[in-house]
Amino acid sequence: MKLLIDFFPILLFFIAFKFWGIYVATGVAIAATVVQMVWLRMHHGRIEPMQWLSLGVIVVFGGATLLAHSEAFIKWKPTVLYWLMGGALLVGQLVFRKNLIQRLMGGQMELPEPAWRAMNWSWIVFFSIMGALNLWVAYEFDTDTWVNFKLFGGLGLMLVFVVAQALYLSRYIKDTPDNAKDPLA
Known part of the structure; x- marks a missing residue:
């Protein structure tokens, strides 16, 4: 369900674009993102920092698209979001010596430090490439x-x-007694 909520604004943007064009789709994306934030706040009690960032970027770039009546701004929005996310990971790693991916996911899995570092750098590269x-x-x-x-x-x-x-990380995941199965059972 959370995945559907995360992609709700993108899906509505796509549908609105196909029927009414880029400017209506931009307004729909802004409204859908606001609705998404309200829903998340009501059902989860808290909104993640990256979701706040996403709201800010869609409001600024979507608003500029509508005010200037130029689709160039909305086309820059994904790039700005990708580069901000990659930049945050990069600054965290190089300036603050903090692996933000590990901080986000460390409670969900145990990995050796080199695997966390590789994961952080892979996301930085991925976000950079996606923006370009x-x-x-x-x-x-x-x-x-x-x-x-x-x-x-x-x-x-x-x-x-x-x-x-x-697939890369699977080599580091260890079976625990809770999830290991007895082959003779």
């Missing part, structure tokens, strides 16, 4: 292609990346 790829699609192709890429290409690449990362 978004700009390339936005400026080398028409808006319809960019919107399709934003939904299907972006999500598809994220899925491939997460699966590849899971």
